[in-house]
Amino acid sequence: MKILTCPLNGPRNISEFTYGGEFHHMPDPKNSTARKWAEHVFFHANEAGIVTEWWFHNATSFWFLAERNTITDEVIRTFNASDIFSERQEFNDQTTNAGSN
């Protein structure tokens, strides 16, 4: 069994985790184009090399980030999302429908 190290819980069997997709910053929903928003939600760059990904520890509902080499499947490091998101993101107009043109 592959082992992944959760920043909160330590090394665990990979069966305790769920893959959450590539990490990229969310575009501003107010000013984003539909194309940009769709890319954020649906499209993956699918790069060969070291990428940053979201992972989820099922037992604790804990989301974190991992740097993984997609060629060798080696996990370089895992870290807390708070290392990137230090404060809450606010968008002025909460009613904006980002999916519309």
Added chain:
Amino acid sequence: MSMQSTEQFSPVQYQRRSQLYRRHIATGAAFKAVANILTVDAYSKTIEEVQKASHLGLADLSTHPRLGFKGSGALSWLNQQKLQLPENPNQAVQQAKGSLIARLSQEEFLILNDLDMASLTAEKLEARYSLDSTDGVYLLPRNDSHCWLALTGIQAPDCLAKLCGIDMRVDKFANGEIAQTSLARVNAIILRYDLGVTPCFYILSDVSLTEFLWDGLLDSMQEFQGVPIGISALKKLSQDI
């Protein structure tokens, strides 16, 4: 304490019942009222059960109160309540009257009442909490969301090794340590807090899986001659220092 007969105390007389109460009745359990809850006193003579519990036993504590708090203000609010809190996630600390406070992450805590119901910590905290006046603290009711089992005895780590990927040998998994992991392929919180000199692992998992876990653990315990035990055996073990 004397054992009570099932005729005197029946779970059906109580609003709060364990999901396992039918199994307890079928196994011939004697029930006991502790404060305002009903729990299994013993399945056989207490003296025999204590011996078995120190070897390998499984108890159902699901009627005992428990609750959680979560949020950016949870740590400071619990500190204001004059409780001893674990410094790091995945650790538990026992309070003066026996209740346990577990830290599940930087901002989430779980409170387990003591076996005797002497402290009433969970009830008191729930009564003091108010969403309006407590900024950044969110109450997590756990009585109805999680079952609460206790696996005791020197063979408990061997039994857990069959169901769980974490090394729970007593020299590897310290007293007061917590693992939030997969147990018999279901998510569970496993908290080691010994009863006197006897290893004890409290297990909390989704309430809808109580019967599955109970049966699975008993099945896994068979090869070590493990048996279900009542609260009298747990109490006796906790006094055995």
